[in-house]
Amino acid sequence: MDQQFPDITGTFSAVTGGIRYLMPEIALVAAFLLGVIIDLFFSRRFRHAVLICAAAGLGAAAWLTLAAGDDLPADPLFYGMIFSSVFSNVFKLVFYGVALLFLVLCFFNRQLQQHAKGTGDLYNILLVVVLGMSFMSMSINLLMVYLSVEMVSVGSYLMVGYISGNSRQAEASIKYALFGGACSAIMLYGISLIYAFTGTLDLGEIMVRGLENVPSLSSATAITLVLAGIGFKLSFVPVHFWSPDVYEGAPTPVTAFLSTGPKIAGFALLLIFLMTFFVAAEGHRFFDFKNTISVIAIMTMVVGNFSAVWQDNIKRMLAYSSIGHTGFILMGFVSLDHGGFRAMFFYVIVYALMNMAAFMLADYVEQRANAVTATGYAGLGKRFPLAFTIFVVVLISLTGIPPTGGFIGKLLIFSSVWGQYRATHALLPLAMLITGAVTTVISLFYYLKIPLNAWLRSGDTAVTITTKNGLLVYTAFAIMLILLAVGIFPQLITAYLPG
Amino acid sequence: MIPLEHYLLISAALFCIGLYAVFTRRNAIQVLIGIEFMINAAVINFVAFSKYDKAKLGGQVFALFAIVLAAAGVAVALAIILNVYKYYKTIDPGKIDELRD
Amino acid sequence: MLACGAAVIPLLGAIATYTFSKRNRGSGIAIAGSVLTFVLSALVFYTTWDHTAIHRQISWFTIGDLTFTAGVLLNNLSVLMLFLISGISLLVHIYSAAYMKLDPRLPVYWTCLGLFCFSMMALVVADSLLLIYLFWELVGFSSYLLIGFWNTRQAAVLANKKAFIINRIGDIGFLAGIMVLFSQYHTLDLVTLFSDHGLVASSPRIGGVWVGATGQLSQAWLTIAGAVFFFGAMAKSAQFPLHTWLPDAMEGPTPVSSLIHAATMVAAGVFLLVRVFPLFDQTVLLLIASIGTFTAFMAATIALAQHDIKKILAWSTISQLGYMIAAIGMGSPESAMFHLATHAFFKCLLFLSAGAVIHELQHHYAKSGDTTDPQDIRNMGGLRKKMPVTFIVMTIAALALAGFPGTSGFLSKDAVLVSAFGWGAAEQNVFSVIPYLLFVTSLLTAFYVARLIFKVFFGPAGQEELHEAPAPMRWPMIVLALCCLFPLFSVNPVSFESAWIMAGFYLNAVEAGAYHTYVPVLVSLGGTAAVFFAWFCYGRNRSGNIFTDKGMLYRFALNGWYFDKLYLAVFVKPVVLLSRILFGFDKKVVDGLVNAVGSLGLSLSAVSRWTDRYLVDAAVNGLGSISKTIGNFTRNFQNGRVQYYLLATVAGVLLFFMFTYFL
């Protein structure tokens, strides 16, 4: 056909060869397309048809990921677009799990179920967001990075504004969309600078060398802009401003999902981005990743935890606390070669579980007792003993007290940072350790508010208690058991972690 | 052919103009226009440097994707803006501040 | 394994009481479980004491190439603690059944108590620092539940929050210590680390370098490791400056105070220090000795001025814990353990007797609708005739606390003091004051405990129709009273060295010589003098009071040396202030700077308020457009606006960038 492309069949088989490694993603797309059709034609007769379809798609994707097992490609797929590895598979399983929990939350959320326009589109959007997240954990090309980040972002704006049942939800969505749009434009500009400096979009050796060739100031500018874009997904300081407002305004199931799924996808992306430079071991010459991330981690922990102390609204408090957790997980990134890799994975998984459980219970209480503030929780412990018992355990885990998974996670992160400190005797790891320890104590102040109010204060007599949705609590209960089991037998997770 | 660093300068100027619009405009649609400026600034870079990348044409392809994704983003953002207008009767981002500490 | 069984039964009991508490309200199950635990512990104790240590472990989990193990370690130390805890908890269980009979949340009480006993016992038999840490936290958590058991009282809620947070602060020290040790030796197993030929003992410290199994650290880290472990123990064992939670923790039910805050939980800190004893170097030991002595002295002076019967006992607990800690610091962990064991019995008894008194008075006041505080010793008197059994057992306990011959306290206190004087003789510098301070403290102890007894049991009888506590409360007290006498510990009532507990530990002969003779004599004589002095002040005629209520020293002591206020000013307020500042910054991104500065001081905020008012006034006065513009300017930076979030974000990134690359 053309002398430039002599072997068109060869190039094409290179593409088709990669398809078998994308079975989970294909399952998601298939479920998405099927869901669109079902929503159009059958949703009137079977209200939950799309939900079942989405759950089936996610289940199939999870199963395919597990079934693939060790069948991993040796080389990047699709001309260096993505790379499927053990680590991306772990992330993908977390995403699918979080999305399934989100579906459970949606199923029991009265506001969503009574939404006049139906919930079918939400599940379809969710599938695409999950698709984007799983590509975020695999992309090794800046085009794929941008595309998958945009998929997740735009999908998230839609999810936040999905109901728009009141002014606050609409406000949250516009804030999210404008902030996110600006951040992704900043990231795009950073990518364009990297392309201008290096001439390649592949995250790899050539790019690192190209960035080395330009003055360190230039490459630092480009990398800073890209990090700001990734930071938007992670909501670390100073790119965190949006998250408290959006988390408070969004419907609770969406908040639960956003503070878990896309955030973890952001960690996956950050990991890929950093590994590019760490593998080449030359990253420090033009950009001091470790110190930058250390400072960001410290600031993020301080801002998140200290601001949370003042919150009364539970969702807002959890939003700030999730900022604090972001800072904590970032500590693991600084000490990747001292066990931080494992620690980060472990913490991310445990964080996903406990965060989802916390929001589930917040949603449960919100729906049954109409309480959204800590002071509004007064005396509710006696009314919902099971829910609040679980809540206490989940909060204990979030604080990082044994015998819960949160404790093991914190222990692993702390010891990896300690290892980093031992290796370098630098000031910043020590500062991180101290900040981490202090903010852990601080976090006790606001986490304690919930049991304090629920159990130890007597509340108003007339609290309207509406319909039962026990399964939500039982799901949270199951998560609590997992957290405890993981706290006592960390082997349950560590045995399957890469790194 | 103008030198590549002039392209970089033009794009930097456009980027910062967009940034300024995002910070200051009192109308959400104009804020969106600012974001579009920032995206177009990146597109200038991609296109200008793509000249040297004949083998993969990464810059031009990226530019195409950026334009298409931006359009989709704008469509979603406008739908959201109209929803906001329903409740606030304004689309001044500065006046939409019910959610705060 | 019997020991595992002993440790787990309380947990099962806790679950069982929680599940099947409809009938009998859980008391039966709880007491039965407690009896079983005690029997098992006694068996374990009988088979293991003075035998070779038993150590069984399984692989717990693996991270990377590091394997963590879990298991039990039974040596003299742990079986003694096991026996002690199970014995005292059995008695407290029986006592509680009567004391808490009328409480509507009795099953919850049993559950928490069971959880506490479980975690405490598991703590003492655990064989790795990580496991100890785990149960250490559980102990803290269950005590949090128990202190706040009467959750309708605001004071109880505050007290348990305070206890929990102070304990958490200490836990960070513990965790830091674990991390240092782990990075040095890559194991947390107690036997591997701390046995006679363990890693700690065999790792050389040459030329300022601490050589470990996997590398070397500066010797400073050895000191730090010891210091942070001590820090952890300080919080649990209520040592200065982390002692303030303990007196407040008396808000819990009295049996809880007795079990947790006198006999067992606070002993966990001492236990930990004895467990990791080989780790401490000279600096840390000196620190431990000084802090312990200071705490002992300080708490004793505070106890002099308290009016609340439980508060007096609480401060005396702190003081006695100071003794134990000081003994460890002076390189005599065996006497610390001995004192721990004797103290557990007599302090438990003191609390239970106090509980009996409070219980009776409470009922009496409740019946007559009186609102007098049933815990204030100023309102008591003459109870000797109404509650003779209580009077006798409490007096025995008080004598033990004061260290009179014939009691167990005499033996253990002498053990501590003799080793202190032996140690002090070797010290040339200012630290040689430590044994004398401890001696003075023992006189103070005799005085305040005599004051307590005289105020409560002597003098004119105030109340009518008071009678002895019910039998389930009385009998545990009598049993404990017998345990406070010397025969349980030593056949020879005057020589602590013949005590089996001392013999059971590696007894490094105290080269004391003359101290053996005159220290016990001095203590006894001084104690007697102090008691007579107290009789002179309080017993003979109640108006006599050497402390006038207006004295500065008196107020100083009454308020616990003002530590709570100091902490409020030095620690709590800055934290609150800092979080307020950060909150303000986030709240009003840039404009918040004004508010942040404003929150720094009332005066500054007054200035900013004045500015506001001034500007508004100016607007009215015709400077309309300018002030509107400025007002608009400040309003622009108000919260909730996404554009200002973006501006702050970009400005933040820019500042960070400039700071990194242009400065």
Next chain:
Amino acid sequence: MNPGELICYILAGVVVISALVVVLTANLVRSVFLFFVTLFALAGLYVFSLADFVAVTQVIVYVGGVLVLMLFAFMLSNKELLNSLRQPAAAKLSMLTNIPAGIVAAGVFTVLAISTKGLQLAAPSGMSLFPAGMLNAGDNTIHLLGVRLMTNYLLPFELASVFLLMALIGAAHLARKGKEST
């Protein structure tokens, strides 16, 4: 300076000046229409960078799609727009309030300008990073792009289609009225 370069600079000038006016003018309608001018000038710049297909896409997608959407949204959301085309005069004073924003934007521009200045990327050192050679004015970029999109960039291409479908569904959902509601 040959005519090509001159036109390039003129287009660049138009881009920057019109963008500045878009941002600074108080008149909303004028600013939206000047946005149109900026986009066209940008498309011209792309043509001069040998990216004719990108230029065409720019015109079709932005001018034909985005701008029209924005105008509609304008009409729907600014009822007073039809009455008075100017913002209230008081808004002019609010220029002062934009000073911090101006400082930050100028700061970003300074950093960007410094970090891209004097890179001499057209010089051989920059070229060496781009081993496959340069595009020529005569190259058929549409052909090249087509082949690349079907081979190297097939995965993002397909993924973008899924993304667009999702955005469409979502935007339609937000904009449409509920089935039951009036």
